[in-house]
Amino acid sequence: MSLNIRLVVNGTRHRAKIEPSLSLLDFLRDTLGYKGAKICCNTGECGACTVLFNGKPVNSCVVLAADAAGAEIVTVEGLAEGGRLHPVQQAFIDTAAVQCGYCIPGFIISVKALLDRTKNPTPEEIEEAVSGNICRCTGYTKIIDAIQIAARQLQGSTGLTSKARS
Amino acid sequence: MDYFEPKTLREAVSLLARYGEKAKVIAGGTDVLVDMKFKEEPLCLVNIKRIPGMSYIREEKGSLRIGALTPIREIETSSVVRQKLPLLWESAHQFASLQIRNTATIGGNVCRASPSGETLAPLLVLEASAVARFSKGEKKLPFTELFLGPGKTLLGAKGLLREIEVPLPSKESRGAYLKHAVRGAMDIAMVGVAVLVTPDGGGKKARDVRIGLGAVAPTPIRAKRAEKALRGKAMARALVEEAARIAASESSPISDQRSSAEYRRWIVETLTRRGLEQSWRAVTGKEIDG
Numbered sequence: 001m002s003l004n005i006r007l008v009v010n011g012t013r014h015r016a017k018i019e020p021s022l023s024l025l026d027f028l029r030d031t032l033g034y035k036g037a038k039i040c041c042n043t044g045e046c047g048a049c050t051v052l053f054n055g056k057p058v059n060s061c062v063v064l065a066a067d068a069a070g071a072e073i074v075t076v077e078g079l080a081e082g083g084r085l086h087p088v089q090q091a092f093i094d095t096a097a098v099q100c101g102y103c104i105p106g107f108i109i110s111v112k113a114l115l116d117r118t119k120n121p122t123p124e125e126i127e128e129a130v131s132g133n134i135c136r137c138t139g140y141t142k143i144i145d146a147i148q149i150a151a152r153q154l155q156g157s158t159g160l161t162s163k164a165r166s
Numbered sequence: 167m168d169y170f171e172p173k174t175l176r177e178a179v180s181l182l183a184r185y186g187e188k189a190k191v192i193a194g195g196t197d198v199l200v201d202m203k204f205k206e207e208p209l210c211l212v213n214i215k216r217i218p219g220m221s222y223i224r225e226e227k228g229s230l231r232i233g234a235l236t237p238i239r240e241i242e243t244s245s246v247v248r249q250k251l252p253l254l255w256e257s258a259h260q261f262a263s264l265q266i267r268n269t270a271t272i273g274g275n276v277c278r279a280s281p282s283g284e285t286l287a288p289l290l291v292l293e294a295s296a297v298a299r300f301s302k303g304e305k306k307l308p309f310t311e312l313f314l315g316p317g318k319t320l321l322g323a324k325g326l327l328r329e330i331e332v333p334l335p336s337k338e339s340r341g342a343y344l345k346h347a348v349r350g351a352m353d354i355a356m357v358g359v360a361v362l363v364t365p366d367g368g369g370k371k372a373r374d375v376r377i378g379l380g381a382v383a384p385t386p387i388r389a390k391r392a393e394k395a396l397r398g399k400a401m402a403r404a405l406v407e408e409a410a411r412i413a414a415s416e417s418s419p420i421s422d423q424r425s426s427a428e429y430r431r432w433i434v435e436t437l438t439r440r441g442l443e444q445s446w447r448a449v450t451g452k453e454i455d456g
């Protein structure tokens with residue numbers, strides 16, 4: 001049995017025929033080709049597959065693709081605007097908060113969601129926002145630095161870069 | 167696999183009546199999808215997420231009514247819950263990651279009936295009821311009777327949880343939810359303890375004490391003998407310590423990869439004592455003396 005769904009990913013409309021047991025992660029990667037969401041634990045533990053679902057971060061590996069019918073999804077591919085990286089992406093590069101990079105798209109999405117919720121996150125809010133994202137390489141210190149820099153960057157700007165999309 | 171997205175409760179329960187044990191309800195899917203990947207697919211999946219009007223938090227006649235499809239994150243960010251049911255708020259706050267809290271529903275947490283289910287010990291202590299829909303009509307099932315064993319509730323294969331009704335505790339009462347886990351909130355609780363204390367008029371004695379234990383028996387349980395040891399008594403140190411020991415003896419934990427039974431019992435004792443101390447401090451503004 002299969003079903004037809006329509007949804008919006010990174011501003012682009014899609015329609016597809018899917019198996020009802022398909023996860024949103026497999027759907028994004030294998031059916032639509034958005035490989036930015038990473039597959040890792042596949043059980044909701046690590047956060048590598050984090051995407052925005054109607055503006056909220058979720059682990060796409062434990063969400064049914066069928067539930068995304070009518071929804072708006074944002075993956076890491078959707079953050080850059082006109083060739084310019086999102087301030088969160090740029091901050092991760094500037095602080096070298098990246099080693100192997102596998103966990104990073106998930107972190108970037110969690111941080112984007114955090115800075116959409118609040119422009120001035122406390123250290124506790126930062127910790128909470130990425131507590132569902134595991135990084136085996138960096139030791140997190142530089143990631144926290146990157147988040148603080150991105151927050152400052154967005155406070156300085158008009159806020160349009162992040163607001164316009166959410 | 168057959169798949170349905172019922173649009174009404176009536177349609178959903180008639181599907182459950184038709185498919186019986188072959189059907190699996192899916193809400194947020196954070197438990198079900200993992201089972202489908204690593205155990206087996208059900209013959210029929212009933213996705214209840216498209217039934218409108220099942221995600222809400224409403225105050226009504228001295229109770230808070232929470233729709234079964236309400237995400238844990240909505241409970242965590244609800245100012246009514248934070249103000250009136252801080253015990254439930256605390257368990258929502260300590261529940262997994264933000265990503266999981268955005269997806270997982272409270273109904274799924276209850277129906278999963280995991281002994282370690284985060285919201286269960288608090289709901290048990292708050293004397294909540296599950297409002298369940300069957301094809302013959304609705305039943306109100308008190309949490310004290312709801313759980314039959316790991317994964318088993320009075321809902322059986324044919325009942326659908328519609329709402330959780332939580333009577334608001336007395337204004338003077340104070341509580342605590344304490345969770346012991348290796349990775350903090352991200353981890354399944356090794357032990358979870360919920361305590362609710364109501365003082366008498368003079369603020370010297372405990373008029374009512376309720377203690378709920380998670381992850382230390384086949385279902386979440388109330389530590390009834392420990393509660394009885396404290397009810398109507400002046401809260402003195404020795405008595406509180408004794409009650410915590412009784413609570414530990416009422417638990418029947420298992421040994422698994424997370425910890426041994428002996429260790430769990432020890433944690434029950436410690437968390438129960440701390441929970442009672444914290445609650446009493448919140449009630450009176452003073453430490454327990456003597």
Ligand SMILES: Cc1cc2nc3c(=O)[nH]c(=O)nc-3n(C[C@H](O)[C@H](O)[C@H](O)COP(=O)(O)OP(=O)(O)OC[C@H]3O[C@@H](n4cnc5c(N)ncnc54)[C@H](O)[C@@H]3O)c2cc1C
Pocket residue numbers: 043044045062190191192193194195196197198199200214234235260261262263266269270271272273274275276277278282283284285321325326327328351352353354355
């Ligand atoms: C990484 C990770 C971390 C987790 N951490 C925690 C944690 O810290 N604490 C914790 O308690 N849990 C945790 N869980 C478990 C899970 O997230 C919770 O049990 C959650 O509340 C389940 O809700 P759901 O909506 O996702 O349920 P689903 O997976 O959709 O369903 C769960 C069960 O309930 C049944 N069901 C759901 N809704 C209804 C209904 N309305 N009527 C009848 N039956 C119904 C389903 O058939 C199924 O048996 C974690 C899970 C993951 C993947």
Ligand code: FES
Pocket residue numbers: 038039040041042043044045046047048049050059060061062
């Ligand atoms: S791949 Fe989804 S949380 Fe790890």
Ligand code: FES
Pocket residue numbers: 097098099100101102103104134135136137138
């Ligand atoms: S950079 Fe390698 S896992 Fe995070």
